[in-house]
Amino acid sequence: MSNKPVMSPNGINHLAIATSDMKKVLQYFNQVLGMPLASLYWMHGVENTVHGFLVLNETSLLAFVANDQIKSQVDIGVTHSGNPGDPCAGGTMQHLAFNVDRHEDLLAVRDRIRANGIHCVGPMDHGLMQSIYFAGPDGMTLEVAYLSGEDPAKWIDPEVVKMLNISDEELDQLKKPAPFVQPAEPVPNPSLKTANEEYRMVYPQETYELMVNTPDDVLAELTKDNIPPTETDGPKAPPTVEDLQKLQA
Known part of the structure; x- marks a missing residue:
């Protein structure tokens, strides 16, 4: 194993989502998706703001941020998409997809969601992955999925690449990002x-x-x-x- 620093992120440490009701959102993901509470405390250095974390796996957490200024103001098409395909403002989360490893796990999670009186659609076969879809607190659009084992490279559509005006050179760079050599001294x-x-x-x-x-x-x-x-x-x-x-x- 190399002792050299990794020059790109290797996963999700945590996703931080604003919520208008910390207790409600923690209870939803705890009961509906079985995520245990990891921590709940005043957010570091932020006045009157609470940070709550739920466990996804040994290295990944789902986090929420709450204070009195965060309101439940859902504007479909702007702040929220409402479903996995509709628009919302750039930079916002169009939908959030959680991972499972197998088809059987996907069906088990689907049944757990429905047993809580919540509509859940799927599984849908997208080739690269299979997914189920449902809604969460504060207007969130949620998904659970697993990768099907298909080669991801098969899902780079030449028509889309051309439409986005991505050249062959740019496509190659996207597939193989330029390496970075860390200097001996920290970069200011x-x-x-x-x-x-x-x-x-x-x-x-x-x-x-x-x-x-x-x-x-x-x-x-x-x-x-x-x-x-x-x-x-x-x-x-x-x-x-x-x-x-x-x-x-």
């Missing part, structure tokens, strides 16, 4: 002037500038949290601009 954040403007997190400008300019080890220490005590006085206050400025001094 790009300067505010040279960073790609399209990909910026949304924070107040002063806070954002301090965050991206603060050394990694200093920021890690500032945001470090501890295991919640048995009794708590409430959420830990988020780092302030003043906190960052003090560390920069």
Whole structure:
């Protein structure tokens, strides 16, 4: 086994979804899909916000974020798709698909969903995978699927590639991403002037500038949290601009 760092993600650590009702959503996935609670605590450094995690497997979790500002405002075609094929705003989750390993598992999950009085459609055979579909809290469109063993490369449709104006060279690059050689020294954040403007997190400008300019080890220490005590006085206050400025001094 190589000791070299892996230069691309190797799976899902957790999916974080906003919810208007933390208790309801935890109970839904616990009862309907059998996901045990992993953790439930005040979200690190975020005022009056709760973070809840459910277990998918040994390395993957399903997470939810809740606070008083998150409302159940479903606008089909914009915020939510309503089904696995309809549109919603770019960057939002069109639908969420969970994995099982076998057809028998898919049927067992389907029966569990229906036994809870929830409509579940499928299985549907998509060639590359087989899937079932159903709805969840806050207007979520949900799927459970397993890969059928088909070669994924068979499902790169030349007509779609041409329609998207992807050249042969670009297609080859998509199939085989360019390797990355990690430098001996850590790569610093790009300067505010040279960073790609399209990909910026949304924070107040002063806070954002301090965050991206603060050394990694200093920021890690500032945001470090501890295991919640048995009794708590409430959420830990988020780092302030003043906190960052003090560390920069």
